Amino acid sequence: MSRRRKPSNSSLLNPPRxxxxxxxxxxxLRDGTSVVTSDDLALRVGRGVSSAQIRKDLSHLGxxxxxxxxxxxxxxxxRLARVLGLDRDWRIAIVGFGFLGHALATFLEYxxxxxxIAAIFDxxxxxxxxxxxxxxxxxxxxxxxxxxxxxxxxxxxxVPASAAQAVAQxxxxxxxxxILNFAPATLRLPERVAxxxxxxxxxxxxxxxxLS
Amino acid sequence: MSRRRKPSNSSLLNPPRxxxxxxxxxxxLRDGTSVVTSDDLALRVGRGVSSAQIRKDLSHLGxxxxxxxxxxxxxxxxRLARVLGLDRDWRIAIVGFGFLGHALATFLEYxxxxxxIAAIFDxxxxxxxxxxxxxxxxxxxxxxxxxxxxxxxxxxxxVPASAAQAVAQxxxxxxxxxILNFAPATLRLPERVAxxxxxxxxxxxxxxxxLS
Numbered sequence: 379m380s381r382r383r384k385p386s387n388s389s390l391l392n393p394p395r396x397x398x399x400x401x402x403x404x405x406x407l408r409d410g411t412s413v414v415t416s417d418d419l420a421l422r423v424g425r426g427v428s429s430a431q432i433r434k435d436l437s438h439l440g441x442x443x444x445x446x447x448x449x450x451x452x453x454x455x456x457r458l459a460r461v462l463g464l465d466r467d468w469r470i471a472i473v474g475f476g477f478l479g480h481a482l483a484t485f486l487e488y489x490x491x492x493x494x495i496a497a498i499f500d501x502x503x504x505x506x507x508x509x510x511x512x513x514x515x516x517x518x519x520x521x522x523x524x525x526x527x528x529x530x531x532x533x534x535x536x537v538p539a540s541a542a543q544a545v546a547q548x549x550x551x552x553x554x555x556x557i558l559n560f561a562p563a564t565l566r567l568p569e570r571v572a573x574x575x576x577x578x579x580x581x582x583x584x585x586x587x588x589l590s
Numbered sequence: 591m592s593r594r595r596k597p598s599n600s601s602l603l604n605p606p607r608x609x610x611x612x613x614x615x616x617x618x619l620r621d622g623t624s625v626v627t628s629d630d631l632a633l634r635v636g637r638g639v640s641s642a643q644i645r646k647d648l649s650h651l652g653x654x655x656x657x658x659x660x661x662x663x664x665x666x667x668x669r670l671a672r673v674l675g676l677d678r679d680w681r682i683a684i685v686g687f688g689f690l691g692h693a694l695a696t697f698l699e700y701x702x703x704x705x706x707i708a709a710i711f712d713x714x715x716x717x718x719x720x721x722x723x724x725x726x727x728x729x730x731x732x733x734x735x736x737x738x739x740x741x742x743x744x745x746x747x748x749v750p751a752s753a754a755q756a757v758a759q760x761x762x763x764x765x766x767x768x769i770l771n772f773a774p775a776t777l778r779l780p781e782r783v784a785x786x787x788x789x790x791x792x793x794x795x796x797x798x799x800x801l802s
Contacts, residue, residue, distance in 0.1 A: 394789075394792050394795075394796060396795075396799070397791075397792050397795040397796070397799075398792075400795075401774060401791075424775075424776060425776045460802070461799065461802065462795050462798060462799045462802065463795070463798030463799055463800075463801055463802030464795060464798060468794075468798055468801075476701070477696055477697045477700045477701050478697045478701065480693075480696075481692075481693025481694065481696055481697050482693065484689055484692075484693055485689045485690045485693050485790070488689045489688070489689050489690065490791060490794065492798075493794065531798075531801050532794070532797055532798070532801070555800070555801050556797035556798070556800055556801050557797075558793060558794065558797060562613060563636075564636060564637045572796065572797050572800035572801070574793045574796055574797060576788055576790075576793065577606075578697070578702075578788075579609075579613075579702060580606050580609050580610075581770060581786045581788065582680075582702065582705065582744070582770065583606075583608075583609040583612075583674050583675070583676060584606060584609070584784065584786055585744055585768035585769075585770060585784050585786060586674060586675030586676060586680055586704075586743075586744070586768070587608070587609075587673065587674045587675055588675075588767070588768055588784035589675055589680075589743050589744070589767050589768050589784070590672070590673065590674065590675030
C-alpha cells in the first residue's frame with residue numbers, strides 16, 4: 379500500500395466489535411425486533427460498548443440510523459454479515475485430526491452453519507483413508523495434491539508445536555489466507571495471512587496458577 | 591492489600607511465560623537434556639523471549655542457574671510445575687454438554703493428563719442421567735446439590751450467552767475459583783475468581799472479515 383493511499387474505512391474497524399453487533403442484532407431478529415436504536419444495541423451488546431461508539435462504527439459502514447427512529451435490524455444484519463464475510467459459506471481445512479481436531483470439526487460442522495469441513499489431514503495410518511461425515515482423511519504429505527482443488531479459505535491447525543510452522547507455510551502456499559492455530563507455537567507467516575491462535579493448555583495453566 | 595506490603599514476587603510474573611518455559615523444559619526432558627542455559631531455553635521457547643528475561647523470571651522464583659553451567663532441567667520443571675499448579679490433578683466441572691462441551695471434555699480427558707472431568711451439567715432431558723466415561727450428567731438445576739461434594743477447582747462454561755452469567759455466579763457460590771468461559775458473554779465475577787474467555791465464533795469472524 380502506498381503511503382498516500384487512505385486506508386479504507388472498514389480496515390479501521392474492530393472486527394470483534396462488529397461481530398458483537400452482528401450477534402446482538404441476530405438475537406434481536408429472533409426476538410421479533412425489527413428496529414433498534416444505538417442505545418438498545420449498546421444494551422444488547424454489553425461489554426462496555428457505548429451507543430456513541432456503535433453510531434460511529436456503523437457510520438463508517440455507511441449505515442445510518444434515523445434520529446429518534448433507529449436502525450432497520452434486517453438491513454443492518456445483512457450489511458454487517460457482508461463486511462464480516464458471514465453472508466457466505468466457508469470451507470475449512472483441518473490439519474491434525476486427533477482429539478482436538480476432531481472435536482473442533484464436530485463443533486463447527488454442527489453448530490456454525492457457515493463453516494464446513496472440506497478437507498482433513500493427518501499422519502496417522504489408522505486415520506488416513508477413513509471418512510468423517512463423508513470427508514476423506516488425507517495424509518499430510520498429500521496436502522499440495524488435495525488442497526488446491528477443494529477451495530478452502532481457512533485452515534485450522536491442531537498438529538504438535540514442532541510441526542505447526544511448516545504446516546502453516548504449506549497451507550499458505552496452497553492459497554489459504556486465514557489460519558486458526560491451536561498448536562502451541564507462534565506462526566511466522568506473510569502479512570497478508572490472518573492468523574488467530576488459541577492455546578488451551580496455556581489458558582488452563584493461567585487458571586491453575588491462580589488457584590495455586 | 592496495604593500499600594506498604596510488597597507484592598509477592600510470583601504475583602509479578604507472567605503465567606503464560608512461565609508456562610512456555612515449563613513446556614519447553616518438558617520437551618527438553620523428552621530429548622534427554624538434563625541441563626539448559628538461559629540461551630538454550632530462549633531458543634526453545636522462541637516467541638521473542640530473551641535469555642535475560644528468562645534469567646530474571648527464574649530468579650524471581652528463587653531458581654538460579656550456575657554461570658556457564660546452566661539450570662538443572664528436572665529441578666526447574668518441578669519448580670515451575672508447582673508455581674503453575676501443574677504438579678497436581680485438577681477436577682473440572684463442565685456446564686453445557688452440547689457439541690462444544692462434549693468436544694472439550696474429550697480433549698481434556700484424553701490429552702491433558704492433569705485435568706479430569708468430574709462433573710457435567712446440562713438441561714437437555716435426553717442427556718441428564720446418561721453417563722460420559724462414568725461421569726453422570728446432572729441437571730443444571732441440581733448444581734448446588736451435586737457440585738459441593740465433587741471438589742472441582744475449575745469450571746468450564748459452554749452454555750448459551752444468555753445463561754452464562756447466572757451459571758458462572760452459581761459455580762462461584764459453590765466454591766469454584768477459576769472459570770474457562772466459552773459462552774459469548776462477558777462475565778462479571780468477584781476479583782478473586784480467575785476467568786479466561788475464548789469465543790470461537792468471534793475468532794472465526796475475524797478471519798472471515800479479513801478474507802472478505
